Amino acid sequence: MEETFPHLTIQREAPVNEKRSREYRPPPPPSDxxxxxxxxxxxxxxxxxxxxxxxxxxxxxxxxxxxxxxxxxxxxxxxxxxxxxxxxxxxxxxxxxxxxxxxxxxxxxxxxxxxxxxxxxxxxxxxxxxxxxxxSAEDRRGWALRKQGFPESDEFLIDVELWPLEDNHQGRDQEWAKFEEWLKRQGIEKKDQVKQPGLTLCRVLCNPDQAEQLLRHRDVRTVDLPPSFGLERSVVFQDIQNFSEIPDPGEEAPGIVVLDSGLATGHPLLGSAIGDAQSFLPGEGAHDENGHGTHVAGLALYGDFERHLRAGAFVPTLRLFSGRVLDKDNNATGFVENHIEKAVRHFVEQHGCRIFNLSLGDANKPYNGSHLKGLSVTLDTLSRELNVLFVVSAGNHRIGEESPDGLEWRDNYPNYLLDDAWRIVDPAPALNALTVGSLARHNQSWNSQTHTHDPSEVPIAQPEQPSPFTRGGYSVDGAIKPELLAHGGNWAINTRASHSLMERVAGLGVVSTNHQFAKGHPFAVDIGTSMAAPQVAHLAASILLEHPDADANFIRALLCLNAFMPEASQKLIKQDKSFRSVCGYGQVNEESLHRSLENAVTLIARGPIGNKRHHFYEIPIPDEFVSGGKRRLREIAVALAYTPPVRSTRVKYRATRIDFRLVTAPDLEHVTTMFNKATEKDDYENIPELKTATIGQQARSKGTVQADFWRFRQFNAKSKLRNQKLFVVVTRNDFPWGDNLCDTEEAYSLVVSLRDQENEEARLYSRVKMQLEARLPVRVKV
Missing domain, CATH: 3.30.70 (Alpha-Beta Plaits)
Structure with a gap:
């Protein structure tokens, strides 16, 4: 097992408008x-x-x-x-x-x-x-085929889609007939098919040479591998008696609170870890009548529940708490804001809890760019007052008049995720909370696993792409929302049933604990961003195992620092940057979340900062990070979080602004002079940052948790990282109306990571630690 190290501490050196239809304007004549x-x-x-x-x-x-x-x-x-x-x-x-x-x-x-x-x-x-x-043949390669290539076997199944000649009935009949004749001549065995005006799918058995011929067939639109990432029934329908007795995590284990529909406290996988279960719904008990709360609780306690289920081992490391705020229909009685505030204060005062999961959202309150209100404001206010972290779901698209229909679910994916109908709902816009969107994990339904020759159930998203129901941002003033992604499930369409949408019955969701365990069903599968949020909440609480004194700012910053964009989602962002509003910073990589590695070192800084002030941090860059002729990926990641006071009556909403810049300079004197002279807003915004930032200062600074990533493959002799020093500069600049709301000095957390993970010989941690220790005796504290 790879050796890990504690993270290092570094000291500082002293209104969406109504959409207008765009009329096509022909391009002007070319210059030549x-x-x-x-x-x-x-x-x-x-x-x-x-x-x-x-x-x-x-x-x-x-x-x-x-x-x-x-x-x-x-x-x-x-x-x-x-x-x-x-x-x-x-x-x-x-x-x-x-x-x-x-x-x-x-x-x-x-x-x-x-x-x-x-x-x-x-x-x-x-x-x-x-x-x-x-x-071309390359154009015809589907998503999975591009990623995995053809199977290494003499024969294999592949899915072939023909061009959909929707408006040409005669041509479509000819296309079908001629293609089937061609398959026979080539000796390709057709196992099953879907024939409809808007979709023609064939699942065929072929060899590699025949597959290459299919990639050259004029009438073939795509060739792809059949869906294969499935949640097998055998995983879900296991006997609970097969698992060992679940140990108690201990009284000192960090707590995680699920505010939902209650909890089935007798569930064998949850019971030993439960610290307290209360109802904050007038006239209702703490037990779960809906099932949603128990399902969410299993994910909050164990994180990647499916991984534990496949391994056959459940060992809780957290203490689970439940606050019932929803009724048997998953609705609130009265104002949910009141129930939640009462619950949060109870668990903070009685149990010292700091991490709260809210997998709920008001579909009637999509964020339209105006003032934040309701539960969002409640969470933002409680976050600051009580120093707690709320992890909330982005919300699910509610199927209705604005939804795609039939085959459009697949053909128009993912573009509809950018439509107004897919905007995040209250409380997802809350600035001081972490908002989580959903990724697809599986693309093979239960029916597809059982009937391997049947191509009729077509997944909408592919693994690691955004789920077809997940909502996107941004939040107030353009802040990135959601910040993070986790697995929440997928949808499919049944092409044999008028392209009907398969929302929940396809086996494409997330498995967790079932409130009906006593009836012999200990596990259940559900779908939604409600399933994604508790997995991030689990990671947030697990940070307290290594950093028991961590505040909400540090936890938010560390999670976003360790986010990465799955390849399939990154491809969407490369095609259209607007998908950043759906994907945020990406999915949390646990590898170096809690502790540093030799080739991935994390530096920690905390501090209160006064208004109109800069804090300067020199980041040590070991020679080996920028040397070596071999091209390899190296990364600098920076994240900052703070929790400002808010006012819903103000357009800018947050009373204080804190952000960071990553810059190079010959020495500390040059960088302090550069920033101290930038007294005017325009001067400050024009200070050049280190190039190649993934997000960019303007986009990331609109949120209260900000992360960015600089990636390098090679450094030339003139590189600034070779010839100058690297600094992170943290700046506070409040809005004048917030003077009476903000503290004289506002708290923030800053985390920086250097990663050289393609270099097995990298000794970044040791080199950085040595450089930091060498500085301590001579550092001037300011």
């Missing part, structure tokens, strides 16, 4: 019209050559990929030639179409005329074209 024509001519020639390598097809036309100006109407392709048939719009700038030889000849003639300076009709259409290509 002739050159544009010549370029498209060459690209057309290359595309014709590429498409000539396609096989199959229900007719003789070629398939082309047109890269177009954003907002382009795909039907306008027919203005080039009436013999171009629009097939699919793959995203905002990619249109797929069939073209006959006559159409290609017409198109080529128009481009030749443009290239020679002549005038052509419908030239705006040609101006909107950026490129013409074939639909």
């Amino acid at each position: 019209v002739r050159g544009h024509g010549r370029g498209l001519l060459q690209k057309l020639a290359n595309a014709k050559e590429q498409s000539a390598s396609d096989v199959g097809g229900f007719d003789d036309r070629k398939l082309f990929r047109f890269t177009v100006h954003k907002g382009f109407n795909p039907e306008d392709l027919r203005k080039i030639s009436t013999e171009i048939e629009f097939v699919s719009q793959e995203d905002e700038t990619v249109v797929i179409g069939f073209a006959s030889n006559a159409a290609l000849a017409q198109f080529e003639a128009r481009l030749s005329t443009m290239a020679s300076g002549g005038d052509v009709t419908n030239k705006q259409v040609i101006y909107a074209l950026q490129s013409i290509d074939g639909w």
